[in-house]
Amino acid sequence: MSEGMFYNVTAGYIEGIVRGYRNTLLTGQSYGNLTQCETIDDVKLQLGPAYGDYLASLPPNPSTSALADKAMDKLVAEFRYLQANATGSLAKFMEYLTYAYMIDNVALLITGTLHERDTRELLERCHPLGWFETMPALCVATNIEELYNSVLIETPLAPYFKGSLSHQDLDELNIEIVRNTLYKNYLEDFHRFVNEDPDIKGTPTCEVMSEILEFEADRRSINITINSFGTELTKTDRKKLYPNFGRLHPEGTLMLSRADDPEGVRIAVDGVADYRTMLDQTGMGGSSGGIGNQSGGIGGDEGKSLEDLFYQKEMEISKLAFTHQFTHSIVYAWLKLREQEIRNITWISECIAQNQKDRIGNYISVF
Amino acid sequence: MSGKDREPVFPTRQSLGIMKSKLKGAQVGHDLLKRKSEALTKRFREITKRIDEAKRKMGRVMQIAAFSLAEVTYAVGNNTIGYQITESVRQAKFRVRTKQENVSGVFLPQFESFQTEGGSDFQMTGLGKGGQQVARCRETYTRAVETLVELASLQTAFVILDEVIKVVNRRVNAIEHVIIPRTENTIKYINSELDELDREEFFRLKKVKGVKEKAQAAEEAERKKKQQEQKAKSGGDSDKENGNAASEEPQETKNVLGDEGDEDLIF
Numbered sequence: 001m002s003e004g005m006f007y008n009v010t011a012g013y014i015e016g017i018v019r020g021y022r023n024t025l026l027t028g029q030s031y032g033n034l035t036q037c038e039t040i041d042d043v044k045l046q047l048g049p050a051y052g053d054y055l056a057s058l059p060p061n062p063s064t065s066a067l068a069d070k071a072m073d074k075l076v077a078e079f080r081y082l083q084a085n086a087t088g089s090l091a092k093f094m095e096y097l098t099y100a101y102m103i104d105n106v107a108l109l110i111t112g113t114l115h116e117r118d119t120r121e122l123l124e125r126c127h128p129l130g131w132f133e134t135m136p137a138l139c140v141a142t143n144i145e146e147l148y149n150s151v152l153i154e155t156p157l158a159p160y161f162k163g164s165l166s167h168q169d170l171d172e173l174n175i176e177i178v179r180n181t182l183y184k185n186y187l188e189d190f191h192r193f194v195n196e197d198p199d200i201k202g203t204p205t206c207e208v209m210s211e212i213l214e215f216e217a218d219r220r221s222i223n224i225t226i227n228s229f230g231t232e233l234t235k236t237d238r239k240k241l242y243p244n245f246g247r248l249h250p251e252g253t254l255m256l257s258r259a260d261d262p263e264g265v266r267i268a269v270d271g272v273a274d275y276r277t278m279l280d281q282t283g284m285g286g287s288s289g290g291i292g293n294q295s296g297g298i299g300g301d302e303g304k305s306l307e308d309l310f311y312q313k314e315m316e317i318s319k320l321a322f323t324h325q326f327t328h329s330i331v332y333a334w335l336k337l338r339e340q341e342i343r344n345i346t347w348i349s350e351c352i353a354q355n356q357k358d359r360i361g362n363y364i365s366v367f
Numbered sequence: 368m369s370g371k372d373r374e375p376v377f378p379t380r381q382s383l384g385i386m387k388s389k390l391k392g393a394q395v396g397h398d399l400l401k402r403k404s405e406a407l408t409k410r411f412r413e414i415t416k417r418i419d420e421a422k423r424k425m426g427r428v429m430q431i432a433a434f435s436l437a438e439v440t441y442a443v444g445n446n447t448i449g450y451q452i453t454e455s456v457r458q459a460k461f462r463v464r465t466k467q468e469n470v471s472g473v474f475l476p477q478f479e480s481f482q483t484e485g486g487s488d489f490q491m492t493g494l495g496k497g498g499q500q501v502a503r504c505r506e507t508y509t510r511a512v513e514t515l516v517e518l519a520s521l522q523t524a525f526v527i528l529d530e531v532i533k534v535v536n537r538r539v540n541a542i543e544h545v546i547i548p549r550t551e552n553t554i555k556y557i558n559s560e561l562d563e564l565d566r567e568e569f570f571r572l573k574k575v576k577g578v579k580e581k582a583q584a585a586e587e588a589e590r591k592k593k594q595q596e597q598k599a600k601s602g603g604d605s606d607k608e609n610g611n612a613a614s615e616e617p618q619e620t621k622n623v624l625g626d627e628g629d630e631d632l633i634f
Binding site: 064104107108111112114115117122125126127174175176177179180183219220223224226227228233241305306307310339343346347350351354356359 | 430433437440441494496500
C-alpha cells in the first residue's frame with residue numbers, strides 16, 4: 001500500500017481533475033434525451049451543459065463532423081491541461097497515450113509522401129493528440145528514404161521503426177501493415193513500460209493497465225485476423241502483426257495465425273470465455289458468417305457487430321478502472337470513455353441528420 | 368387548304384404521273400413514320416417508368432450508402448479514413464463501358480458498369496479496426512454507383528428519344544397535313560386543267576369544222592354556179608343531171624370532213 005501514501009504528492013491533483021471530468025461524461029439519461037432530438041440543433045442544445053463553450057461557435061444546424069470536431073477540441077484541451085500538470089511517471093504515461101495517435105499521424109504523412117502529395121495540407125488532418133514537435137519536419141522529406149533516414153529517426157516513434165521496418169519496407173509494404181507493425185511495437189512497449197517502470201511496477205496502475213493493454217492486444221489480433229480474410233495478407237505476415245502478449249498469447253495467437261475463416265477464429269479464442277461469448281453473440285462461429293453485421297438487425301443484441309462488442313467491453317474495463325485509486329490508468333480510461341462519447345454523439349447526430357432513427361440506439365453508454 | 372395551295376407544276380400528263388407517284392410515296396412514308404413514332408413512344412413510356420423506379424431506388428441506396436459511411440466513421444473513430452482510402456486507390460475498379468442499342472433506327476447509348484478483376488486497393492484499410500465496416504461501405508457504395516450508372520443510361524436514352532420522337536411526329540404531321548393535301552390539290556388541279564384543255568380542243572375542232580364547212584359550201588356554190596353557167600352554155604338536160612350530181616357530192620365531202628375531224632381529235 002506504499003503507493004497510496006505518496007501517490008497524491010505527485011499525481012493527486014491530476015487524479016482529482018480526471019475524476020471530475022469523469023463525472024461530466026454523458027450518462028444514459030443524457031443519451032436518452034439526445035436520441036429524442038429531431039434536429040442537430042436540438043442535439044447541440046442537449047449537449048449544452050457538457051460542451052457549452054465549445055459548441056457555442058458552431059453555426060445553426062452544423063454538420064455532424066463539425067460537431068465531432070468541436071467535441072474533440074474539448075477533449076484535446078482537457079488532455080493538454082492534464083499533460084501540462086503531469087509530472088514524473090504520469091507525464092511519461094501520458095506521453096505513451098499520445099503515441100497511439102502519433103502512429104496514425106505518421107502513417108497518414110507517410111501515405112502522403114508516398115503519393116507525393118503536399119504533406120503540409122495533411123498536417124491539418126492529423127489528430128491533435130498525436131501532434132509532436134518534429135511532426136512538421138516530416139513534411140520536409142520528399143521521398144521515403146529521406147523520410148526514414150533523417151526525419152522518422154527524430155520522432156518519438158523511432159524505436160518502433162527500428163528493428164522491424166526498413167526504409168524499403170515503407171516503400172513496398174502496404175501502409176496498413178506499417179501502421180499495424182508500429183502499433184504492435186507500441187503496445188508491447190507500453191506493456192513493458194507499465195510492468196517494468198520502477199514507479200509503476202507493482203502499483204494498481206500496473207494491474208489495471210495490464211488488463212486494458214492485454215485486451216487491446218487481443219482485440220487487435222482478432223480484428224486483424226478477421227479483417228485479413230480474403231486479402232493478400234499472408235499468414236506469416238499476419239502473425240508478425242500480433243502483439244506478443246495478451247490473454248490469447250501465445251497459444252491463441254498461434255491458432256489465430258492459422259485460422260482461415262471465422263470458425264477458426266472462434267476455435268482460437270475458445271480458451272478465453274469473454275471473447276468466446278462475444279463471437280457467439282455475433283453469430284460468427286456459426287454458419288451464418290455475418291461478419292460485422294452492424295446493420296444486420298435493428299436494435300437488440302443480434303444487431304451488434306464484433307466491433308461494437310469490443311467497444312462495449314473496452315468501455316466496461318474503462319469504467320471499472322475508476323474503482324481503483326492512486327493509479328494513472330484512470331487517465332487512459334477517461335480518454336477512452338471520452339472518445340467513445342464523441343463517437344456516440346457523432347453516431348446519434350448522424351442518425352438524426354440522415355433520418356435513420358431505427359438504429360439510433362446503437363451507441364454505447366456505460367454510466 | 369384552298370385550291371391555291373399546290374405545287375408549281377405545269378398541268379401536263381407527265382407531271383400528273385409524277386404527282387400520283389409522289390402521293391403514293393407520301394402515304395407509304397406517312398404510315399411508316401407513324402408506326403416508328405408509335406414504337407418510339409412505347410419505348411419512351413417504358414423508359415420513363417424505369418427512370419421513376421431507378422430514381423426511387425437511387426434515393427434508397429444512397430441513403431443506405433451514406434449511412435454505412437457513418438458506420439465506418441463510428442467504427443474507425445477518426446476522420447482521416449477517407450483520406451487514407453482515396454490515397455491508397457491506384458486505379459478505378461468500377462468502370463463503365465458504352466454500347467449502342469437500336470430502337471427503330473435510333474441509336475441509344477447504354478452504359479454498362481463492370482468491375483475489374485483483382486482485389487481492392489484498400490482491402491487492408493482498417494485492418495486494426497473497422498475493416499469490416501469499410502468493406503461493407505465499399506459494397507454499398509458500389510451498389511449505389513451501379514444504380515447511378517443505370518439511371519444515367521436511362522436519362523440519356525430519355526433525352527435522345529424525346530428529341531427523336533419530336534422530329535418524327537413533326538414529320539408525320541407535315542406529311543399528313545401539308546404534303547398529302549398539297550399533292551392531292553395538285554393532282555386535282557392538273558386533272559381539271561387537262562379536262563379544260565380537252566374541252567377547248569373539242570370546241571376548237573368544232574369551230575374549225577364549221578369554218579371548213581362554210582368554206583366547202585361556198586366552194587360548192589361557186590362550182591354550181593360555174594356548172595350552171597356551163598350548162599346554160601351547153602343545154603337544159605345536162606343542167607338537171609349536173610344538179611343531181613352536185614347535190615350528192617356535198618354529202619360525200621361532209622362525211623370525209625367528219626372523218627378528218629375524228630382523226631384530228633385522236634391525233
